[in-house]
Amino acid sequence: MSDRVEIFEVGPRDGLQNEPEPIPVEAKVALVDLLSRAGFRRIEAASFVSPKWVPQMASSGEVMARIARAPGVSYAALTPNLKGFEAAMAAGVDEVAIFASASEGFSRANLNCSIAESLERFAPVAEAARARDVPVRGYVSCVVECPFDGAVPPEQTAHVAAALRALGVYEVSLGDTIGQGTPEAVDAMLASVLDEVPANALAGHFHDTSGRALENVDVALARGLRVFDAAVGGLGGCPYAPGARGNVATEKVAAHVEALGHDTGLDRAVLSEAAALARTMREGRQ
Numbered sequence: 001m002s003d004r005v006e007i008f009e010v011g012p013r014d015g016l017q018n019e020p021e022p023i024p025v026e027a028k029v030a031l032v033d034l035l036s037r038a039g040f041r042r043i044e045a046a047s048f049v050s051p052k053w054v055p056q057m058a059s060s061g062e063v064m065a066r067i068a069r070a071p072g073v074s075y076a077a078l079t080p081n082l083k084g085f086e087a088a089m090a091a092g093v094d095e096v097a098i099f100a101s102a103s104e105g106f107s108r109a110n111l112n113c114s115i116a117e118s119l120e121r122f123a124p125v126a127e128a129a130r131a132r133d134v135p136v137r138g139y140v141s142c143v144v145e146c147p148f149d150g151a152v153p154p155e156q157t158a159h160v161a162a163a164l165r166a167l168g169v170y171e172v173s174l175g176d177t178i179g180q181g182t183p184e185a186v187d188a189m190l191a192s193v194l195d196e197v198p199a200n201a202l203a204g205h206f207h208d209t210s211g212r213a214l215e216n217v218d219v220a221l222a223r224g225l226r227v228f229d230a231a232v233g234g235l236g237g238c239p240y241a242p243g244a245r246g247n248v249a250t251e252k253v254a255a256h257v258e259a260l261g262h263d264t265g266l267d268r269a270v271l272s273e274a275a276a277l278a279r280t281m282r283e284g285r286q
């Protein structure tokens with residue numbers, strides 16, 4: 001078996017957004033530039049959210065202005081509303097992401113509104129993106145477990161994934177935001193989501209809080225998913241999800257899926273360099 005597995009690199013955004021001390025723009029740019037040489041097709045480099053909510057991402061425009069864009073790489077950013085979308089366009093972002101939650105508790109904590117209200121807010125973003133021919137990705141957070149509401153029923157995740165698809169997202173990334181998903185729970189969730197969205201329009205986004213991320217990658221591979229979000233060096237966490245730790249490390253996922261016979265198209269030597277840089281960014285505060 002040698003089919004392609006794509007790793008969508010989220011380190012510069014999901015990885016760094018939770019860092020408590022401001023990281024200098026030069027360091028963020030150096031990380032993105034290194035990742036640009038590693039062979040990713042897509043790198044989430046920025047987030048145009050309220051700086052009051054996520055101060056670390058306030059420098060996103062500057063980061064986008066200073067990175068050396070590699071041909072063929074799509075540089076992505078989160079955009080929770082039209083204000084974020086316009087800022088992302090001004091910064092030259094190639095694709096945007098809207099992000100909903102499968103649980104009401106996390107939706108309130110992360111976006112200050114209900115799931116239904118968040119979907120209403122995303123509609124004009126999706127419409128504006130369509131008008132400009134900008135691809136839109138969708139995230140669903142807390143797909144199996146929520147730090148506020150507990151276990152999330154699979155149908156609830158499927159409902160939100162379907163709603164994002166209906167808004168026109170080309171891919172729905174399913175987030176085990178706090179990394180508490182067991183392989184059984186992830187499998188049940190995927191079975192339900194696959195009734196609504198085909199595997200080739202889904203991505204797995206696993207945090208490694210409980211050390212089960214690779215098992216969950218295996219479950220998702222068996223269900224036909226071929227895209228996984230990961231953060232180089234295992235950076236990460238979500239400021240509005242208590243207990244959320246790092247995203248699964250990119251180099252770990254790459255080694256794992258390559259050992260299973262999949263091709264990632266990544267340069268593992270450059271990836272190691274990027275992981276070392278990511279670790280120094282995190283260790284800067286230890």
Ligand SMILES: CC(C)(COP(=O)([O-])OP(=O)([O-])OC[C@H]1O[C@@H](n2cnc3c(N)ncnc32)[C@H](O)[C@@H]1OP(=O)([O-])[O-])[C@@H](O)C(=O)NCCC(=O)NCCSC(=O)C[C@@](C)(O)CC(=O)[O-]
Binds near residue numbers: 017085140176177205
């Ligand atoms: C959605 C809001 C804005 C609502 O926040 P709000 O306070 O309800 O909204 P508001 O409209 O009243 O705005 C408050 C202030 O923010 C400003 N503002 C408003 N929007 C923007 C914007 N786009 N860019 C810059 N500024 C903005 C706005 O202008 C105003 O400024 P003020 O008048 O007070 O000076 C807020 O809740 C927010 O920014 N939330 C984002 C939280 C976030 O980024 N969380 C982390 C990302 S999600 C995640 O990590 C999960 C994921 C995707 O990785 C998958 C997984 O693992 O599950």
